[in-house]
Amino acid sequence: MPANRSSSGAVWAIVRKECRSEWRTRYGLNAALLFAVTGLASTSFAVGRLGDRPDVLAALLWIVLLFAALASLSHAFVREVEGHTMALLRLVASPTAIAIGKLLFNLLFLVVIEVVTVPLFLVLMGAAPPRWPAFLGVLALGSLALGAGATLVAAIVAQTRGRGALFAGVSFPLLLPVLAAAVSGTRAQWSGASVAAELRLLAAYAVALLAASLLLYDHLWEDG
Amino acid sequence: MIRRGLLLAWIAGWIAAAFLWAPLVPVLGETTRVLYFHIPAAWVTVLALGWSMVNSLLYLRRRDLEHDHQAAAAAEIGLLFCVVATVSGALWAKAMWGAYWNWDPRETSIFFLLLIYGAYLALRSAIDQPERRARLSAVYSAIAFVSVPFLIFVVPRIYFSLHPDPLINPRGKIDMDPRIRVVFFALLLGFTGLFFWVQSLRVRVARLERRAEERREGSG
Numbered sequence: 001m002p003a004n005r006s007s008s009g010a011v012w013a014i015v016r017k018e019c020r021s022e023w024r025t026r027y028g029l030n031a032a033l034l035f036a037v038t039g040l041a042s043t044s045f046a047v048g049r050l051g052d053r054p055d056v057l058a059a060l061l062w063i064v065l066l067f068a069a070l071a072s073l074s075h076a077f078v079r080e081v082e083g084h085t086m087a088l089l090r091l092v093a094s095p096t097a098i099a100i101g102k103l104l105f106n107l108l109f110l111v112v113i114e115v116v117t118v119p120l121f122l123v124l125m126g127a128a129p130p131r132w133p134a135f136l137g138v139l140a141l142g143s144l145a146l147g148a149g150a151t152l153v154a155a156i157v158a159q160t161r162g163r164g165a166l167f168a169g170v171s172f173p174l175l176l177p178v179l180a181a182a183v184s185g186t187r188a189q190w191s192g193a194s195v196a197a198e199l200r201l202l203a204a205y206a207v208a209l210l211a212a213s214l215l216l217y218d219h220l221w222e223d224g
Numbered sequence: 225m226i227r228r229g230l231l232l233a234w235i236a237g238w239i240a241a242a243f244l245w246a247p248l249v250p251v252l253g254e255t256t257r258v259l260y261f262h263i264p265a266a267w268v269t270v271l272a273l274g275w276s277m278v279n280s281l282l283y284l285r286r287r288d289l290e291h292d293h294q295a296a297a298a299a300e301i302g303l304l305f306c307v308v309a310t311v312s313g314a315l316w317a318k319a320m321w322g323a324y325w326n327w328d329p330r331e332t333s334i335f336f337l338l339l340i341y342g343a344y345l346a347l348r349s350a351i352d353q354p355e356r357r358a359r360l361s362a363v364y365s366a367i368a369f370v371s372v373p374f375l376i377f378v379v380p381r382i383y384f385s386l387h388p389d390p391l392i393n394p395r396g397k398i399d400m401d402p403r404i405r406v407v408f409f410a411l412l413l414g415f416t417g418l419f420f421w422v423q424s425l426r427v428r429v430a431r432l433e434r435r436a437e438e439r440r441e442g443s444g
Binding site for chain 2: 149152153156157159160161166169170172173174176177180201205208209212213216219220222
């Protein structure tokens with residue numbers, strides 16, 4: 001019963017397959033990293049050093065991350081549709097396993113982008129976070145919610161005519177709560193306030209999006 | 225035909241009453257009257273989005289294109305009323321707060337609704353096949369349903385709002401002049417009737433379009 005195999009083995013196989021096919025060309029990763037660094041450089045060039053403005057810093061950091069994510073996260077699904085490999089993939093794994101596999105791959109992808117972008121941002125802006133656990137906590141939960149929302153929309157948009165063009169506009173309404181809470185949390189961390197409320201909000205939103213994804217993925221790929 | 229005439233007369237009559245009969249609130253002055261258009265439009269926006277989402281979920285369950293027509297029509301009309309609510313609110317904000325737009329939580333949430341409607345309709349326009357369009361846009365609608373409560377209920381609790389809440393705030397309710405209340409609720413009813421009337425027209429058009437499409441495919 002290959003179609004019912006949503007076990008961890010299938011998910012793991014999807015993640016490995018995604019990483020391998022990405023690593024063969026690295027075109028998605030290169031494009032995303034270039035985009036992130038370009039976005040960051042143009043922001044930094046336009047505003048200069050901002051070590052004493054936590055409100056602006058938090059907003060700029062998340063705008064750079066959001067745009068880098070929006071430029072790259074539809075890739076995992078669009079690649080399947082453009083290569084006409086989606087039907088084959090669905091023969092060997094359940095929609096839920098495919099979805100979770102792609103989500104894990106997208107989260108990994110986000111981590112790689114952030115490992116490059118965030119330190120560069122902190123150096124260019126000349127502002128070290130005063131409390132690393134709070135900073136990294138908001139970053140991690142924000143990325144989780146960002147990845148969950150973007151992966152779900154990517155699965156929808158990959159089946160439309162516009163594909164890449166639609167992705168940013170269509171996923172933005174879903175990512176707006178993430179942006180609001182993450183910016184507010186990062187700002188609070190820089191100005192020394194508590195981030196507990198924002199962390200709770202981000203965690204709740206990520207869980208709600210993940211639960212909705214698991215319920216909806218079966219409806220997404222019906223006619224192949 | 226008679227019901228349409230009654231609806232038109234009802235709305236026209238109460239709009240006249242809003243100008244001639246209902247008194248002005250001291251602080252708000254002439255801007256009081258935005259109450260009769262802005263809040264009913266905002267109410268219809270929320271009603272239409274709810275209607276659209278419920279029909280999307282029903283489509284996923286029953287796979288009847290009728291629900292898709294309902295969802296799409298409600299989204300289109302909701303977008304229209306959302307623009308009315310946003311613009312009337314911005315004009316009022318300019319008169320009372322001194323700026324058209326200030327990202328007050330209420331402004332944030334209505335802008336967010338505008339984005340959802342816009343994204344939903346953009347998504348629909350990018351898919352040709354009716355069943356696939358219905359299915360994918362219903363899934364999108366269901367996900368948007370997850371994020372709406374966060375913006376409507378969570379954001380106003382994080383940020384301070386200047387928006388007057390005559391309906392929620394009980395003190396505002398007592399201060400409301402009975403004549404204002406009568407006109408307000410009458411127009412709320414009128415706008416709701418307007419929504420369901422336009423909705424039925426739009427759904428009929430969608431049904432006819434589908435039938436014409438099927439006939440063309442059948443003969444050609």
